[in-house]
Amino acid sequence: MQEFTRINLDITINSGQVFLWDKIDGVWYGVNGTEILRVKQNPFDIISSQKKPSDFFRQEDNMEKILNKISRDNLVRSAVERFPGLRLLRQDPFQCYISFICSSNSSIQNIKQMLKRICQKFGKKMDFDGYEFFAFPAVEKLAKANLKDLLSCGLGFRAKYVKTAAMSVHSDALEFDFLKKTDYKSAKDDLKNIYGIGNKVADCILLFSLEKLEAFPIDRWTQRILQKYYSKKFFGLIEKSLTEKNYEDIHEKIVEYFGPYAGYSQQFLYKMERDLNKKNGCEKPLIW
DNA sequence: TCATCACCTGGAGA
DNA sequence: ATCTCCAGGTGAT
Numbered sequence: 001m002q003e004f005t006r007i008n009l010d011i012t013i014n015s016g017q018v019f020l021w022d023k024i025d026g027v028w029y030g031v032n033g034t035e036i037l038r039v040k041q042n043p044f045d046i047i048s049s050q051k052k053p054s055d056f057f058r059q060e061d062n063m064e065k066i067l068n069k070i071s072r073d074n075l076v077r078s079a080v081e082r083f084p085g086l087r088l089l090r091q092d093p094f095q096c097y098i099s100f101i102c103s104s105n106s107s108i109q110n111i112k113q114m115l116k117r118i119c120q121k122f123g124k125k126m127d128f129d130g131y132e133f134f135a136f137p138a139v140e141k142l143a144k145a146n147l148k149d150l151l152s153c154g155l156g157f158r159a160k161y162v163k164t165a166a167m168s169v170h171s172d173a174l175e176f177d178f179l180k181k182t183d184y185k186s187a188k189d190d191l192k193n194i195y196g197i198g199n200k201v202a203d204c205i206l207l208f209s210l211e212k213l214e215a216f217p218i219d220r221w222t223q224r225i226l227q228k229y230y231s232k233k234f235f236g237l238i239e240k241s242l243t244e245k246n247y248e249d250i251h252e253k254i255v256e257y258f259g260p261y262a263g264y265s266q267q268f269l270y271k272m273e274r275d276l277n278k279k280n281g282c283e284k285p286l287i288w
Numbered sequence: 289t290c291a292t293c294a295c296c297t298g299g300a301g302a
Numbered sequence: 303a304t305c306t307c308c309a310g311g312t313g314a315t
Contacts, residue, residue, distance in 0.1 A: 016310065104311040110298060111310085156296020161312085198312050219310040242311095243290060270310085 007057055008085025009041045015271045017089050017208050019099055019112045020119065024131070031119065032056055033092030034135045036128040049128045058090050070258060070265040075229055079268035086271055088264060089208060093176035094169060095136040096209035100201045101161050110154070117153035118142075118162075142166035161196025168194055176210065184212045199247045207263040216254045216262045218247060225273050226250070233257060 009028050013021045021030035028039045036049040037056060046053065071077035080086075091099075102114050122137035122145060142150075143166040150159035168174045174194060179187040187210060191202040200219050206212035218226070226238045234257075237250050258265045 100310090105295075105309065106297080106311090107299080107309040109309090113298085151296085154297060157294090157312090158296075196312070200311060204310085217310080221310060241291075245289070274310090 006085050007044065007059075007087050008083070009039060011083050011086045011271065012057075012089065015086060015267060016108065016274070017267075018091065019108070019115050020095075020136070029129070029131065029133070031095070031133060031136055033095050034124070034138075035092070036126055036133045036135070038129050047129070049126065054090065054092070056090055058088055061087075063087075066261045066264055070261050070268070073258065073265065075272075076258070076265045076268055079272040083268060083271050083275075086268060088213070088267055090211075091209040092136065093179075093205070093209040094139055097165065097169070097176075097205050098136075098142065098162055100204040100208075101165055101196045102155065102158050103204070104158060104161075104196070104198075104201060106158075114154050114158075118150075118155075121149060121153060139166055139169045143170035158196065164195040165197070179206075179210050184214055187212060188215075199242075199244070207266075213261050213263045214255050216251055216258070216266045218242065218250065221270055221273055222266060225269050228273075 010023075013028060013030070018030065021028055023029075026040075028037075028041075030037045030039070032054065034050075035054060035056075037053075038047040039045070046057070048054070067080055071080055098118070099111065099115055102118075103111050106114075119134035119136055122141045123134040124137075126133045126135055142162060145163060145166070147159055147163060150162055153159075155162060169176070174190060179190060184206065187206060188202050191197050191205060192199070197205075200217050203215040203217035207215035207217060216222075223238070223242060226234060231238060234250065234253050237246065237253060240246050255262050
């Protein structure tokens, strides 16, 4: 295996994409829809609870090409060098959809707790590799859930979002298979029609589960990154507040600049900035 | 089209 | 102990 294609599990799993993963005795276990995964770093090894495992780690992506392309930007290039093995993941669409609806105005710790409780309350219990897991609930389960039960998972004001959003999928008003096939913009418009989904959450779902690698979610961190390092490149756009139209304008410029794999560059920049911020006191710039 | 504000909850810091 | 602030936003005025 070539160096540039080697996946780093710790970095990837702790990059804000997934929430239902735990490391037990040095081995990663995670929930992806109804699939439970067991993944070891050394030697790299994946065991799935399913006969036909999903390609969760996007192992067929041409990383040489992608990293080459996004590394045209100097800051991204240094982030790629600093976090080798960071990858985008291919998540179960429904789980990803609900996960990021829950993420709104919440912390990662809190999101993890909400999702864990949702699985325990509504998901199927599964034995795997000597441990007990709860799969992510079926669409129907959440579509027919009582608001009260959702509230007991700690969702707060997101409970009504989750219920309504699950109903939209259950009634086929929203079809993930179709969204995968259609183009970025129309898939995004469809997602944004769902109660509880705005620009940022839509982009996360598109990037992490619906094959839209040009999606570039802009949250507080990303916004900070753009203001801090790219204010000259995107002059006049990122100083303004993140309104509907402004978000679209920025995305247009982003794709123009970073290219069709803009989502990958976002992931590296995001990871870099979070990491930089975590270690207080040793804030030093990457490239100058 | 844009700015403000409320919103559940849990953890951190005063 | 109690309070305040804020966290990977969104929807309603």
